Amino acid sequence: SQTIHQWPATLVQPVGSPLSLECTVEGTSNPNLYWYRQAAGRGLQLLFYSVGIGQISSEVPQNLSASRPQDRQFILSSKKLLLSDSGFYLCAWNGGGNTQYFGPGTRLTVL
Amino acid sequence: AQSVTQLDSHVSVSEGTPVLLRCNYSSSYSPSLFWYVQHPNKGLQLLLKYTSAATLVKGINGFEAEFKKSETSFHLTKPSAHMSDAAEYFCVVPGFGNEKLTFGTGTRLTIIP
Numbered sequence: 001s002q003t004i005h006q007w008p009a010t011l012v013q014p015v016g017s018p019l020s021l022e023c024t025v026e027g028t029s030n031p032n033l034y035w036y037r038q039a040a041g042r043g044l045q046l047l048f049y050s051v052g053i054g055q056i057s058s059e060v061p062q063n064l065s066a067s068r069p070q071d072r073q074f075i076l077s078s079k080k081l082l083l084s085d086s087g088f089y090l091c092a093w094n095g096g097g098n099t100q101y102f103g104p105g106t107r108l109t110v111l
Numbered sequence: 112a113q114s115v116t117q118l119d120s121h122v123s124v125s126e127g128t129p130v131l132l133r134c135n136y137s138s139s140y141s142p143s144l145f146w147y148v149q150h151p152n153k154g155l156q157l158l159l160k161y162t163s164a165a166t167l168v169k170g171i172n173g174f175e176a177e178f179k180k181s182e183t184s185f186h187l188t189k190p191s192a193h194m195s196d197a198a199e200y201f202c203v204v205p206g207f208g209n210e211k212l213t214f215g216t217g218t219r220l221t222i223i224p
Binding site: 044046088102 | 143145147152153154155156157160162201205211212214215216217
């Protein structure tokens with residue numbers, strides 16, 4: 001069966017520091033992968049999606065970037081965090097038929 | 112463009128009573144529709160999905176939803192609420208010809224003991 005992992009689970013970072021969040025999927029090959037952000041009291045916002053290694057589509061221009069160095073690895077990064085980057089970050093993969101399955105999430109607090 | 116509207120931001124029910132979470136959709140074609148649940152500080156879990164095979168869809172944990180084209184609705188129901196059902200619920204529609212999901216604003220379900 002397929003499993004999606006995210007780490008770290010929680011992260012507290014100062015403003016201006018770099019960020020790296022990792023997502024990996026097991027049990028499938030060449031999945032479409034997605035990064036979402038959920039800010040406090042708000043819905044989910046699609047940040048990036050990837051249909052293959054090195055292929056990244058950005059949905060919202062912002063302080064973040066994404067990379068896909070391996071087939072089942074998706075990384076979310078920032079060079080300098082802003083306060084507004086705080087939120088709950090979710091990775092997802094497409095299981096076919098437009099159905100997406102989500103990871104456990106990373107809670108990021110920028111102070 | 113596809114969209115979903117969750118009619119209630121917060122629903123409270125007593126344990127053992129029925130649950131109704133409402134979702135209306137807007138689409139120029141017959142869409143797929145999903146319900147996801149999110150417990151505090153957890154990822155989203157797929158409850159059920161409608162893909163035009165049957166209008167009444169049964170999901171996990173005793174939930175079900177009925178697709179009503181005439182009413183453009185996809186309401187989520189459960190006959191008897193359990194304390195563990197307390198969570199946020201999202202109605203979701205995918206885009207046409209792509210996999211981008213559009214999420215409703217969510218309904219927070221509170222269960223009163």
